[in-house]
Amino acid sequence: xxxxxxxxxxxxxxxxxxxxxxxxxxxxxxxxxxxxxxxxxxxxxxxxxxxxxxxxxxxxxxxxxxxxxxxxxxxxxxxxxxxxxxxxxxxxxxxxxxxxxxxxxxxxxxxxxxxxxxxxxxxxxxxxxxxxxxxxxxxxxxxxxxxxxxxxxxxx
Amino acid sequence: xxxxxxxxxxxxxxxxxxxxxxxxxxxxxxxxxxxxxxxxxxxxxxxxxxxxxxxxxxxxxxxxxxxxxxxxxxxxxxxxxxxxxxxxxxxxxxxxxxxxxxxxxxxxxxxxxxxxxxxxxxxxxxxxxxxxxxxxxxxxxxxxxxxxxxxxxxxxxxxxxxxxxxxxxxxxxxxxxxxxxxxxxxxxxxxxxxxxxxxxxxxxxxxxxxxxxxxxxxxxxxxxxxxxxxxxxxxxxxxxxxxxxxxxxxxxxxxxxxxxxxxxxxxxxxxxxxxxxxxxxxxxxxxxxxxxxxxxxxxxxxxxxxxxxxxxxxxxxxxxxxxxxxxxxxxxxxxxxxxxxxxxxxxxxxxxxxxxxxxxxxxxxxxxxxxxxxxxxxxxxxxxxxxxxxxxxxxxxxxxxxxxxxxxxxxxxxxxxxxxxxxxxxxxxxxxxxxxxxxxxxxxxxxxxxxxxxxxxxxxxxxxxxxxxxxxxxxxxxxxxxxxxxxxxxxxxxxxxxxxxxxxxxxxxxxxxxxxxxxxxxxxxxxxxxxxxxxxxxxxxxxxxxxxxxxxxxxxxxxxxxxxxxxxxxxxxxxxxxxxxxxxxxxxxxxxxxxxxxxxxxxxxxxxxxxxxxxxxxxxxxxxxxxxxxxxxxxxxxxxxxxxxxxxxxxxxxxxxxxxxxxxxxxxxx
Numbered sequence: 001x002x003x004x005x006x007x008x009x010x011x012x013x014x015x016x017x018x019x020x021x022x023x024x025x026x027x028x029x030x031x032x033x034x035x036x037x038x039x040x041x042x043x044x045x046x047x048x049x050x051x052x053x054x055x056x057x058x059x060x061x062x063x064x065x066x067x068x069x070x071x072x073x074x075x076x077x078x079x080x081x082x083x084x085x086x087x088x089x090x091x092x093x094x095x096x097x098x099x100x101x102x103x104x105x106x107x108x109x110x111x112x113x114x115x116x117x118x119x120x121x122x123x124x125x126x127x128x129x130x131x132x133x134x135x136x137x138x139x140x141x142x143x144x145x146x147x148x149x150x151x152x153x154x155x156x
Numbered sequence: 157x158x159x160x161x162x163x164x165x166x167x168x169x170x171x172x173x174x175x176x177x178x179x180x181x182x183x184x185x186x187x188x189x190x191x192x193x194x195x196x197x198x199x200x201x202x203x204x205x206x207x208x209x210x211x212x213x214x215x216x217x218x219x220x221x222x223x224x225x226x227x228x229x230x231x232x233x234x235x236x237x238x239x240x241x242x243x244x245x246x247x248x249x250x251x252x253x254x255x256x257x258x259x260x261x262x263x264x265x266x267x268x269x270x271x272x273x274x275x276x277x278x279x280x281x282x283x284x285x286x287x288x289x290x291x292x293x294x295x296x297x298x299x300x301x302x303x304x305x306x307x308x309x310x311x312x313x314x315x316x317x318x319x320x321x322x323x324x325x326x327x328x329x330x331x332x333x334x335x336x337x338x339x340x341x342x343x344x345x346x347x348x349x350x351x352x353x354x355x356x357x358x359x360x361x362x363x364x365x366x367x368x369x370x371x372x373x374x375x376x377x378x379x380x381x382x383x384x385x386x387x388x389x390x391x392x393x394x395x396x397x398x399x400x401x402x403x404x405x406x407x408x409x410x411x412x413x414x415x416x417x418x419x420x421x422x423x424x425x426x427x428x429x430x431x432x433x434x435x436x437x438x439x440x441x442x443x444x445x446x447x448x449x450x451x452x453x454x455x456x457x458x459x460x461x462x463x464x465x466x467x468x469x470x471x472x473x474x475x476x477x478x479x480x481x482x483x484x485x486x487x488x489x490x491x492x493x494x495x496x497x498x499x500x501x502x503x504x505x506x507x508x509x510x511x512x513x514x515x516x517x518x519x520x521x522x523x524x525x526x527x528x529x530x531x532x533x534x535x536x537x538x539x540x541x542x543x544x545x546x547x548x549x550x551x552x553x554x555x556x557x558x559x560x561x562x563x564x565x566x567x568x569x570x571x572x573x574x575x576x577x578x579x580x581x582x583x584x585x586x587x588x589x590x591x592x593x594x595x596x597x598x599x600x601x602x603x604x605x606x607x608x609x610x611x612x613x614x615x616x617x618x619x620x621x622x623x624x625x626x627x628x629x630x631x632x633x634x635x636x637x638x639x640x641x642x643x644x645x646x647x648x649x650x651x652x653x654x655x656x657x658x659x660x661x662x663x664x665x666x667x668x669x670x671x672x673x674x675x676x677x678x679x680x681x682x683x684x685x686x687x688x689x690x691x692x693x694x695x696x697x698x699x700x701x702x703x704x705x706x707x708x709x710x711x712x713x714x715x716x717x718x719x720x721x722x723x724x725x726x727x728x729x730x731x732x733x734x735x736x737x738x739x740x741x742x743x744x745x746x747x748x749x750x751x752x753x754x755x756x757x758x759x760x761x762x763x764x765x766x767x768x769x770x771x772x773x774x775x776x777x778x779x780x781x782x783x784x785x786x787x788x789x790x791x792x793x794x795x796x797x798x799x800x801x802x803x804x805x806x807x808x809x810x811x812x813x814x815x816x817x818x819x820x821x822x823x824x825x826x
Contacts, residue, residue: 009500014512021516024549025523032545036538054540066758071677071771090675091755091771094736105540 162212176286315732324384332377338370372794562619609665616658653793663782
């Protein structure tokens with residue numbers, strides 16, 4: 001083979017590998033990105049039906065209920081503005097606790113119950129998952145805005 | 157007093173590192189022998205000073221000096237001695253000090269094993285390493301001083317994170333860092349070569365053993381971390397595509413490409429610019445990894461730092477090191493030359509394909525790791541990229557690389573005729589195909605993916621055997637032993653490492669195909685059948701540990717009615733932090749593990765009723781240990797390759813030159 005043909009073959013080969021890789025990556029990206037929604041966003045029906053996503057917030061104290069015969073647990077997740085009921089079958093992580101931060105991945109059922117396939121509580125005692133914290137902060141911000149608006153109305 | 161001594165040692169180390177980083181570099185540029193000669197003593201002094209600082213910090217931990225902030229936050233007087241020592245690198249500050257210590261250690265090693273290097277080369281290499289060290293020492297002193305005092309002193313420490321109180325913590329970080337930081341030597345050699353304009357086969361031969369040793373340590377470090385996650389996180393997984401894991405895996409992928417590309421540069425003088433670029437990228441990714449893990453941008457068990465000043469500093473440091481070295485590369489790479497030409501089917505072309513695949517795989521991991529961070533930083537929403545993405549991108553990219561691994565060592569340099577390859581490898585191909593088709597039938601479940609995975613594994617084994625056979629039969633020596641001896645240690649190192657990859661592939665395939673995971677609710681005395689085994693739950697007892705209260709379960713494992721193992725999974729509540737921790741009980745076997753971990757009490761009324769029913773995870777993990785055995789074989793292959801005679805010959809020459817060298821040092825002392 002002539003050097004030029006050879007170089008051409010290399011470039012074509014390299015581009016083919018890169019093309020395949022790019023196709024794989026884009027395809028995998030589209031189907032596997034998991035978006036995060038706060039309970040307020042879920043209540044406002046911004047979250048997709050039938051597609052997995054993540055929610056985060058605090059586990060409502062006293063909301064944890066265990067099915068006596070299976071490993072199904074039910075609890076509620078709040079960002080202090082809105083609350084979403086969650087059902088999960090399986091073992092909860094060590095750091096899962098009522099009143100503490102949690103992130104769950106799953107799908108929203110037609111009955112409004114979030115069916116979690118995974119419950120994450122990757123944090124230590126003094127630390128809140130950033131997603132859970134962001135959810136609570138956002139809810140607070142929303143409430144302050146609302147109360148400011150109401151105050152403004154009141155003074156008018 | 158001791159912490160102040162450590163702090164002072166760090167400051168002097170910074171000044172020494174500045175001298176080490178500037179004077180020899182200037183000396184090399186001005187061809188000034190005395191200035192260049194400063195490199196070696198400066199590097200040694202810097203290492204000893206950092207070692208002294210590290211010793212002071214370790215002493216503060218061992219002596220429970222809670223007037224030191226770092227100790228008060230990360231240790232506790234109840235903590236056993238070996239974990240107090242390990243706690244030295246358990247914190248952000250301590251792990252950076254360990255990083256700097258490793259960097260000093262590698263520089264020190266370079267001063268010992270470099271007597272046959274030209275003076276200007278050595279001066280530049282040590283200078284570059286000194287400059288990197290300056291960055292880390294500045295970072296330590298200005299943003300993360302490990303010796304910060306606490307006024308008034310704390311009466312008791314807050315304890316080491318329970319996740320880190322594990323033998324894994326004693327070995328995993330130092331070995332991983334050995335690997336991470338070891339790429340700094342390859343990086344320094346690359347930069348020195350670019351600066352000096354000397355980039356040839358000799359350069360590759362100097363750089364190669366350092367890179368291989370660093371890569372071997374990194375391999376072991378990653379494997380240890382993976383094994384640690386397997387038994388402590390209680391989920392039975394061995395790789396989570398967690399950003400912290402990816403942070404160590406990206407330098408590994410690039411390092412793997414680098415050791416292959418270095419082989420071509422040493423043997424054929426080709427790929428020179430590419431090799432230099434890989435050396436820069438590998439070390440840059442080590443720095444990126446440090447940034448990811450240490451700046452607090454990630455949300456993970458590893459990331460505890462939350463101070464933005466640190467993130468900005470590391471980012472600036474990254475920009476200077478990566479930007480500077482890439483600019484230098486762009487400026488000088490043209491002068492490096494292309495090396496000899498080669499055919500479309502040749503060993504060079506296969507190694508090039510292997511390099512492209514590894515680098516593309518690295519890029520896909522990088523994308524999946526950084527993309528969520530970018531979106532978050534730009535406020536475009538929070539997303540996560542999970543294992544499905546990495547699985548669907550990574551495996552298809554690595555499969556052709558594994559297939560090429562069988563052909564590459566058989567192929568000739570420059571031009572490898574396809575018919576010859578076919579004659580030599582057809583039997584290996586047949587053996588691999590037949591084994592892969594039949595084995596799943598024996599194991600009970602047949603699917604095309606299992607067959608494909610097994611094919612790749614057995615293809616590696618069979619082609620290695622064929623390669624060795626061809627090598628031996630073409631040897632002119634008489635007798636098998638003499639023929640075996642005629643091959644170099646680095647050749648056997650290559651075979652062993654590739655064999656390790658085969659073992660790894662078989663392990664991954666079988667555990668993914670045949671693992672059984674069951675979460676069950678078990679009452680006392682209740683048993684459950686999982687994959688041919690009977691697991692009987694005997695209950696949970698409470699007892700004290702050194703610094704925790706342990707809830708220990710007892711689970712009988714029977715096969716065909718015979719008791720084969722009594723497993724005792726634990727749930728610990730640590731006294732100091734009150735944090736719970738799950739320790740799985742694993743019955744290890746070459747053919748597979750039986751894995752039991754405790755969930756929580758589910759005994760009806762009152763959740764503190766530990767004497768009742770529990771939720772329990774029961775996993776069967778066939779061939780999972782092959783994953784780590786494979787990784788260790790890869791690393792062992794690396795060490796074997798470095799023991800090669802041609803590197804030892806250099807040592808001997810050095811010993812012969814020793815008299816001359818010592819005369820030189822007296823000259824300098826004058």
